[in-house]
Amino acid sequence: MEVPILKQGDFLIASILGALTDTALTRLQENLVHAVRKHRSKGVVIDVTVLDVMDSFAARTLRSITVMTRLLGAKVVIVGIQPEIAFSMVQLGLRLEGTLTGLDLEDGIALLKAADTKDGARNHGR
Amino acid sequence: MDVELIVVESDAGVMNARQKGRQLAMTIGISGSDLTLLATAISEIARNIVQYAGQGEIEFRSIVRGGRRGLLIIARDHGPGIPDIAQAMQDGFSTSRGMGLGLPGARRLMDDFEIVSEVGAGTTVSMVKWERS
Numbered sequence: 001m002e003v004p005i006l007k008q009g010d011f012l013i014a015s016i017l018g019a020l021t022d023t024a025l026t027r028l029q030e031n032l033v034h035a036v037r038k039h040r041s042k043g044v045v046i047d048v049t050v051l052d053v054m055d056s057f058a059a060r061t062l063r064s065i066t067v068m069t070r071l072l073g074a075k076v077v078i079v080g081i082q083p084e085i086a087f088s089m090v091q092l093g094l095r096l097e098g099t100l101t102g103l104d105l106e107d108g109i110a111l112l113k114a115a116d117t118k119d120g121a122r123n124h125g126r
Numbered sequence: 127m128d129v130e131l132i133v134v135e136s137d138a139g140v141m142n143a144r145q146k147g148r149q150l151a152m153t154i155g156i157s158g159s160d161l162t163l164l165a166t167a168i169s170e171i172a173r174n175i176v177q178y179a180g181q182g183e184i185e186f187r188s189i190v191r192g193g194r195r196g197l198l199i200i201a202r203d204h205g206p207g208i209p210d211i212a213q214a215m216q217d218g219f220s221t222s223r224g225m226g227l228g229l230p231g232a233r234r235l236m237d238d239f240e241i242v243s244e245v246g247a248g249t250t251v252s253m254v255k256w257e258r259s
Binding site: 083 | 138144
């Protein structure tokens with residue numbers, strides 16, 4: 001199943017719509033990085049609300065997306081991690097270090113906007 | 127359910143196996159976060175099969191012990207086997223593209239966990255998730 005990537009202003013939104021194979025996750029990684037470049041996006045929200053499991057491959061791929069996107073000058077927020085997924089991630093020993101997380105899509109957009117404003121203020125003062 | 131078998135030879139098989147496991151676990155009364163723990167453990171073990179052996183199978187059996195029901199999952203492959211199981215069960219150890227969390231991670235997610243491996247013959251992982259008493 002493909003993950004659609006929607007453009008909303010300066011941001012991109014990737015909403016995972018169901019269980020994903022490793023191949024689909026890898027494709028999301030490639031598509032997102034290219035989309036960030038193409039649209040000169042400042043941030044990406046990845047909504048994982050309906051993801052059935054967050055295993056080591058999924059967590060590693062999300063972390064790679066965060067790092068690659070950062071290299072292009074954009075930020076990533078992962079939103080919608082369900083309580084039972086958080087529980088299994090901790091049991092499994094998975095961390096999403098250095099990755100911004102938010103409760104839901106709205107929260108994710110707000111986090112990106114806040115980060116954007118802060119960066120803008122900092123650059124302005126230079 | 128007596129026995130259900132899923133062939134695992136691709137990442138689609140990995141997804142099928144964890145979905146089948148979750149579905150069967152529900153029918154025997156496993157619920158809530160236990161379903162996610164179980165599905166995640168199956169995902170790790172099934173991915174190991176695809177990565178290291180290329181192909182294998184996962185068998186699901188409903189079992190009863192002391193009045194409690196559980197789902198027994200047996201993952202078998204005829205791959206290269208694991209030379210040093212103690213090392214493979216350590217966090218952070220991985221010879222492939224994983225994070226080295228597959229086997230030790232799956233053990234933490236399940237209630238019972240056992241692994242038998244013979245170099246050149248293959249690997250069998252047996253694990254159980256019990257319903258909450």
